[in-house]
Every structure is written in C-alpha cells, then in structure tokens.
Amino acid sequence: MLGKKRKRIVGSILWSKKSHHKELSSSVVTKPSLYHALIVIFLEFFAWGLVTQPIISVLNDTFPHHTFLMNGLIQGVKGMLSFLAAPLIGALSDVWGRKPFLVLTVTFTCAPLPLMRLSPWWYFAMISISGVFAVTFSVVFAYVADITSEEDRSAAYGLVSATFAASLVTSPAIGAYLQNYYSENLVIWLASSIALLDILFIMVAVPESLPEKLRPASWGSQISWDKADPFGALKKIGQDHLILLLCVTVFLSYLPEAGEYSSFFVYLKLIVKFSADQIASFIALIGVLSVLAQTLILALLMKYFGHKQAILVGLVFEIMQLTCYGFGSKHWVMWVAGCLASISSITYPAISAFVSAHAQPDQQGVAQGVVTGIRGLCNGLGPALFGFIFYLFHVDINTSDLLDSQNSKSSAANASQREIPRNFKDIVPGPPFAFGAVLVILALLVAVFIPPNPHSSLNAKSFENDPLMDDEEDTL
Template identity: 25%
Template sequence: MTVENPRRALGVVFFIVFVDLLGFGILIPVIPLYALSFGATEFVGSLLIASYSAMQFLAAPLLGRLSDARGRRPVLLLSLTGSVIAWMLFGIAGSLAVLFAARMLAGAMGGNIATAQAYIADITPPEDRAKGLGLLGAAFGLGFVFGPALGGFFASDPVVAAARDIFPAIVPVSEFSLPSFAAAVITGTNLVVAFFVLPESRPPEERGSEATERESRIDQLLTALRTHGLGALVASFFLVSFAFSALESQFIFLTNDQYGYGATENAIILTYVGLVLAVVQGGLVGPLTDRFGEYRLAVAGAAIQVVMLAAVPFSPVFGTYIPTVGALVPIGPTLPPGVLALLAVMTPLSVGNALTNVSLNTLVSRSAGDDEQGGAFGLTQSAGSLARTFGPALAGGLYTGIAFWAPFVAGGLLMIPILFLLGRLDREVIASVTA
C-alpha cells in the first residue's frame, strides 16, 4: 500500500464507482424503448443492450493491463471522460447507428471496473480485501438502487415538459434524451471530483513500459489461467454471469406478462433488489468471510442461486398459496398477492448472487500477484462481459421459443457446474488462495 490515507482513498473509489453506476443505471429503463423509437425490433434492441457488454469484454483486460503499466488514476480519469462523451452522444443520437456507437463507447469505458478492483487490491491488505471488494460491490448495488429511479424521474412527462421550456430548441429533449443528458452530467461531476481528490495507488517504480509489461503480463495471466485454481475461478465467473443474465434480460418481460407491470412497478422491484445487494455486499460479506471464508461463501451463494433462479418464473403459482398476506401488508391495491412470493424468491437470490460475486473476486485477487491485480481482474471482468453478451440472446430465444420459464430454469441449471468447479479445487489450492 502506497496511499497515505487508504480509508479516504477507498471512500473516493466507492464514490467513483457508485456515481459511475448511477449514470449507467439511469438508462436501464430507457434503452429498450429508445431503440424501438428508431424502428428497431425487440431482437435489435437486445443487441443494443448486449453491445455494451461486448465492448466491455474487449476493453476490460486492456484497461486493466494499462493500469498496471501506467497507474490506476489516469485510466479511471480516461474512462470517466469517455463515459461523458458516450452519454452525450446517446442523448443526441439521431439514428440507430449513433445509438449503437454511443452504447459501444460506454461499454468500452465500463471496463474500468477491473481497474477499480485493482485499486482496492492496491490499498488493502489481503486479510481486509474481501471487505474492500464488498464495499465496491455495495457501490454497484446502490447505483442500481437509485439509477433506475432517477431515470424514471427524468423520463416523466412533467420533467420533460419543464426541460422543453428551459432548454433552447436546438437541444433534443425527450423522455429518452433527458435521462441520457442527466447521466452525462452526473458522470462529468464524478470526473471533476476524481481529478481533484483521487490519489494514485501504484507508485512509478512498480510500473513498467507498456510494451514490456503487456507481453510479460499476458504470459503470466495465460499461465495462471491454465492453473487449476484460477481456471476454475474464471470459469465460475463466466457461468455466474451467464446464468444471471437470463434473469436480468428477461425479468421485465416476465413481470409484464405475468403481472402486467410496466417501468414504474419494475423500478420498485429492481430498487429493492439493488438495496439487498448493497446491504449484503457492503455490510454482511466482511463478517461472513471472517467466519466462513471466501470459498465456502462462494459455494453457498451458488447453491442458493441454483434453486432460486429456477423458482423465479413460478412465483405467481407460489403466490396463490398466500392470498391473504397481501391484504395484511400495505403494499398497494394493484399489487397481486403473487408478488410477495416473487420478493420472497428475489431476496435470497440477491443474497446468493452477492455472496458468490464478492467471494470469487476475492479469491481471484488472492490468486494473483501484487503486480498482476489489474490484469487478473480484467480477465474475470472480460469473462463476465462475454457471458452477458451472449446470455441475453440465448435467454430471449428460450423465452420466446420454448416457454416463459425456460431461461430462468436454464440459468439455475448453469449454476450447478460451479459447485463442481469449486469443489474440484484441492486443499492445497484452497489454502493458497484463502491464507
């Protein structure tokens, strides 16, 4: 650790990631409808969503290695600058092609998560790394808690009407562009704060020339990937992300078909899910890790998701067995009783996902050397992005081609191999990554 005040630096990185994800979350309820407004089909709209993860897949390892060679701070500042440009383009897009270009640029800049993870690894000792990465996960959760709510606010009719009265006619104001501009302003504010208060965590003597570092780091990471421990962790990351993308991409379709929910109702549910993720990752992971260890938490989280992912589409059936509960809880007259069962399923599912993600991140961090943190996190981030690129397309095909329950059940089944992958790690490997 080279930062004079690690606690303050951790808070700054938490704020950067939170605001970055806040800007991203604002557009979650907007993107599909924005694509449809240009005449795109639902499939093309899904490709627009997937394009973010595709570019994140390509950019994450590059940004991670660049941060190893040039420092974490310049990479974080560069990515924030690119995100401001991307969200502005998204708001002024006059065609579907520009929309795709803006989304792809945003995805490339979203690869900075690997750099933020490496920053946490730089400033925290191994025994506290799970807590630090848990706080980073909490920033994710909080970003998704408040982001969609802000997106709905800026897309509302009164706010759009007020903006049209304020802005000149040259500014395209709509329920799609206004959230995009809001994301750009929030990210720009984040950039200014980071520029003035974010210290560098990697001293010059630990960096290398870009050409030399890139060659040696690729060799080191490929060697590490072929090892039994890290290979299983990266594969687990891929399967977790692939399985969970089925939920993320098809959840709104499910609630719309089963409950008739629109953006507002879904925003409430997603806000609740984000709050659970934030509480678990930011407050519970540390104490649970101290007691049970990262490996056991990763296995437990995967086991929970096996059951709960498959149970999500059947929540309306479960809800028929608790029809009187809805009358006892003041949750609104239009909320079907079955949604209580949905929340009962989504709560442990969110807990399981939080435990698995943070624990796998910590295990990956401990399996890599101090000078390989950026590259190692870039590798796992890329595995997750690749899964989220192809996962939604497959999930959509299962939803429309087989049945509404198919992508969720398939997602649960995909979690089962994780139990075997982690279980095959021998005691020596487990000891080396949890010591």
Template identity: 45%
Template sequence: MAKLGLKKLLVTLASISGIGKPCVAHVLVVVFLEYFAWGLLTMPMIATLKETFPDHTFLMNGLVMGVKGILSFLSAPLIGALSDIYGRKLLLLMTVTFTCLPIPMMTIDNWWFFAISAISGILGVSFSVVFAYVADVTTKDERTRSYGLVSATFAASLVIAPALGNLIMELYGINTVILIATLVSTSNVIFVLLAVPESLPRKVRSAGLSWKQADPFLALLRVGSDPNILLLCIVVFMFLLPEAGEYSSVPAYLKLSMGFGFVELSMLVAFMAILSISINVSLGSIVKIIGAKKSILLGLFLELLQLVLYAVGDEKWQMWLAGNVAALSSITFPAVSAYVSLYSDGESQGAVQGMITGMSGLCNGLGPAVFDRTAAGPFMFGAISVFIGILLASYIPDEKTARGSKEEFSALKYIIEMDEEVPTS
C-alpha cells in the same frame, strides 16, 4: 508529433495528484456516480427500446448488450495490463469516460445511442481497474470486506436512481433525465481527474507490455497453468452467463411481459438494492465466519434458487421473491474477486482482475443471446449452468490451502522460467 502530444497529455493527466492518500473511498465514489447515472436511465431505456424496436425489443436488447460484452471481453486483459504499467488513475479515467460516453447520445438519436453503447464496451470496463485499485490500497485481510463495499456501492446507486429517473421522466420528459444523467457522469469524470490519487507506486509497476498480456485468448490459455484459477474462472463463467442474461433482460421482461408498471418496477429494483447493500456490507463478516469458499457456494445456491423461481413463477409475488433472492446472491462475484486476489502480487493485480473482468465481459456478450426470449427455458438453462458451477466450486480449496498452493506454484513457475532463459548449445 500528434503521437508525442497525446503521450504528453496522458502523462500530464496521470500526474495530477488527487486529494489525500489513495483509499477505498475514492473508488466507491466513482462506482456510485457511474451506476447512479445509468440507474437514472433504467426506465427511459426500456421505453426507448420499445419505441425504437417495437417488434424485436428483446432481440435488439440482447444484441446491443451482447456486442458490448464481447468487446469488453476482448479489451479487459489489455486494460488491466496497461493499468499495471501506467497506473490505475489514467486507466480509470479512460474507462469511466467511455462508460459514460453513450448517455448524452440518447438526446441525439436512438440508433446512435444503442450503437455507441455497444461500441463503448471496448474501453468501458472500469471494474477491472476498480478491483485492482482496491487491491493496491488494502491488505489481504481487508480485501474481502472492501470488495463487498464496492458491490454494495453498486447496489446503493440503484436504490433511488430508477425511481427518480422514472419520476423525472413523467414530470419533465425523457430529455431532462438524460441531461441529469449526463451531468452526474461528467462530474464523475472530473472527480477521477482531480480527486482520485494514484494507487500504484512506480517502483512496482510492470516494465512493459507484450501481446501475450493483451490477447484475451492467450490469457485464458495461461489460466490453465494454475488449476485453482482455472477452476475459479470456469465457475465465474457458469454463474455469470445467466446473471448477465438476467441483468440485460429481466427489467424489460417484468415490464413488457409480467405487467409491472414503471413505479412497481422501480420499487422492486430499490428493494433489491437495499438487500444487496446489506449482504455485501456484511461480506467481510460472512467470510470470517464460514470462509471464502463457502461464501461463494452460498451465493451460488441463492442464484440457483432465484433462477428456478423465475422459470416456474407466473405471479407477481413470485417475481418479487425471485428478485429479492437474486439480490442476496450478489455476494458471489466480490467473494470470487477477493479469493482470486490471493494469487497475484501488486505489479500483476491489474492483469489478474482484468482476466476476471474479461470473463465477465464474455458472459455479458453471450448471456443476452441466451435470454433474448421470455419463456421459462432460458431460466432453466441458467439454473443448470449454476448447478454445474456449484459442483465445480465444491472442489475449490479453502483459503489456507489456496495460499500454500500459490506459493508452491510461484516457486515452480520461477524455476521453469529460469530454465527457459538458459541458452542451449
């Protein structure tokens, strides 16, 4: 009975129509509110980390982010596949809820906050659903620009949020920041529930779910059947591994090891966000001028440069330069996501984006372990990883070749599947 009641509740939630026709603007609001709430907590989290784990700050930061990333890797294919079956709205509601769930825990107990933050990775993988939603409501010509807008919106949420969170913390205390972040995240959940319309028509949804769709390791093995997607996934791993490590450790590193104050760190994050917005808004134009493959390579070269700067720099101005170059390199992931979307149809878009997000989750799990120290070694390791990614990305076919390869591969796959269905005597 409880199971039937839960199913009825989920169906009811998914049936709420939302406001207007589904469009990219709906998910842009979701992304902005989600990361604005977490951006408010940037400085309070660093202070809480230092207070809770004074002797093992970087180690525990890496552990929390690592567990969360590994759980995201394990669950992302399932989330993507479920969105292909039950629609994007229901899964977006679930993932946004679990992403925001740890925020109010900061007022209860620091240990509970970090524990729930780690566990929230099980369902806190909203980006796979967001990218699938964007693919549902855009044409392939519009998709690159739309992915750039999603990435720019993520950056926009960080323009004032860290500085605002730090200001509120100094004036009114950390609990006030947590309260405001909780209200923002709750508003986001309500917005998804009442305002976001479903983007995936029932007629193009997948018929059912199999364990093969949900198993992240089988998903990785299936990638090998298409050499272009396999190559892209390896490239994603090579550049996201150091990127995830930086994301989890660099703010704390700059504050605790390089002497950045909260105000200066907030200014750096804001400036980086503005640069990131600018280049991601321009992503559609960049791809039109130089192509998707060269856009990916451009982002990789910029990431390589900023990792080298972090590795050899010992002055604040070098950290500022590295941060700004890092902001410009943020075009890489949306460019890859747009490229990958060429290989999937509407009914499998969630599964494909879930696979890429799963790879991101794996890097989010392993990256913090690599960057749990403050020495130059991890940054040089990251630079070598990105350099290998550049070499591999050079073998990715351009867009026209990729489309042709996809059509040939789909035809071959259909023939193989038909042969497998013929019973043997």
C-alpha cells in the same frame, strides 16, 4: 554574530518543520482511499440507474419487433469487446497506474447516455463500441487491492459491490418520478451531467493508487501481446487448476446473470406487466438488501467460514432466484426471487477477493483483468443467449398482441406451431432463467473443488508462477 547564526538556525528549523507539516498534510489529503473508488462507482451507476425507464422506451421504440433478440445482440457485441480488451486494460494499469484508466473506462461507459436523446441508433452503436473500455470494475478492484491489506480486501470488495447496488436503490425511482412529472429529456440530461461529474471527480480529486515501486523503471516498457491476448490468457489459465476452477465458476454463474441484467427489467414491464413504480420499487428493494448482503453477510461468511463457503452460498441463492424467475409468473414470486437475488450478489466480490489474495501485489491489474475478461465474455454471450431463447420460445413484447389478433381463418399449421410455445410457457414462463439455473448448478459443482485457502494450488504451479505472470515480469 552568534545571535545571527542562532536566528538563522532557529529560522531554518522552523521553516523545515513548517514545510514538513505542509508536505504531511498534503500527502494526507491526496492519499488514495477506498472512498475514492466508492464515489467513482456510485456516480457511474447512479447515472445509469436514472435512465432505467428511458432505456426500456428507447429499446421498445427503436426495435418494436424482436426486442429481446436485438437487445441481446447489442449487449453481446459490447460484452465481446470487453472480453477482448479487459486483459490489456488490466496489464496497462499495472504499468501506467490506475487513474488514467479510471478516466478512460468511465468516459466510454457513460458516453452513450447523451446519445439516447440525440440519436437512438447512434446510442445503440455507441453502447456496442463502448465495450472496448467499459471495464470499470476491473480497474476499481485493482485500485482497491493497491490500498488494502489481504485481510481487509474481501470486505473492501464487498463495499464496492454494495455501492454498486446502493447506486441503484433510489436512482430508478428518481428517474421515473422526474420522467412522469417533467420529461424524459430532463432525466437523460441529468444522467449525462452526473456522468460528466464523475469524470471530473476522477481527474481532479482521485489520487493514483499504484505505488512507484511496483511500476517499471522505464516508462517506455512495452506490454507483450502474450499477456494482453485474451485467448492466450485463457490458455495459460489452464496451467493453474485453481484459477481455472475460479474462471469456470465465474463463466457458468455470470453467463445467466449477464443475460438476466440485460433483459430482466424489460421482461418485468412487458411480460410480467410490472408498472414503472413497481419496477423502481423492485430495484430499490434489491439494492437495499444487496447492500446488506455484500457488507454484513459477506463479511460474516468470510470471517467465520472463508472464501470458498461464501462463493458456495452465493451460488445456491442464485440457483433459487433463477428457478423462481423461470417457473414463476405471479408478482409475489418475482418479489421473493428479488430477495434471493440480493444474497446471491455476494458471489462475485467473494471470487474477486479470492483471486486478489492469490495474486502478487504488482499483478493485481492483470489478475482482475483476467476475471473481468471472463465476465466480459459472459456479457457478450449471456444477453445474446437470453435474447435467442426468448425469440425461440416466442417470448416477445408483441406475442400477446399476435395471439389476441389471430383470427379464425388461421391455418392449422400456424395454430399448431403456436400451441407448443404457449403450453410450454404455462409451465416455464421464463425459459432463459430456467436454463440459467441449470448453468449455475454446474457452477456449484465446479466450485465444490475449489480449495479453501487462496494461497494453495492444486498443482505444482501457482498464480505467482503462471506463465501469464512470467510474461509480465520478463517484459518489465
């Protein structure tokens, strides 16, 4: 009897150890990590990088007249929808977890890709509509905040932004090569397949990062409209002057950046006359330098100088690169400006790290959603603003053709109307970029008043006691 009992006890101990080892190894495998977020970002923007040249072709073929203006309007609608949706997406991810919203945002962001070949008009319509859920960065930054300490968070955000840049290092060149030697259809379907792979990766391999203890006790908890309302969020931001300063800085600095992203590569090809290979090389150079800036330079600035100084350095370099784009027309000036732009890319991860350090652990989704909402507003206004300025100063793909074909019988009135924009373009070839430099100068003046410590507050209320946050706690 004693022998049998001993065997049972030993067997149970061995079984418990074995099961414990299995649970431990399983938990290690499924543990959320920074690499999950990096892979998600890389695959999504690698897919979009592949279609850099097809996008220009489709845009030019679909809207041969006023290309920049139409591109600005399309991107503007997308950005406005992102602004409206970002606070709600961030708040919901604080309740239901990050993973389902990673699936949702990546799916909607990449949904227009196959439509580029099936129907260009549906492609542009889907790009506009996709803005409702095209806020992947907001959810990814919240995901990273869940799994990193405050000391490591700025470096982690820098890696996320660097991965975004790295995804664009080779993908435009690969896309241009495949398009030249095979076909444009191959590039579009390859990009669509990579996007589908990204969605499957999230569904199968990406674990949930939001701890159970930070979720509400009841799954039936409702999200109040006050917390999800983007305009209400903007009003409540004003009650915390620190967050207000950060949001104004984001708005003034990202507005020209959003306009630049929406039109710059089209501008390089159609106005500056870059070849497809030059555009691919230009993107690769900026991507490599941005990776170095957002890892090495950002880490050094954050370690030795702090959040505020990193933000200021990024803004100064953004002013210089926009000035080069606005007043330069030579190819070498564009290359110099691209190098400056890579260093200016540290601004947003530095601001995101500042906001994250200022927010509560269970409010990262809302905090990043507010900042992403401001970026979404810029994504709506920036492209439309740049498109309008291009249109206002007669900077479009058909401008040179119109000037060349102008015959001697044109009226004096028409000639005088064209003479002013032509003289102006001799001095300022890129008017929207020059205007953007002025906006970033204003952003720099605002950022000077940001306190060095993210845990400080400029008034009696802090982000933790912000009514926006109180609404969430009361609801949950």
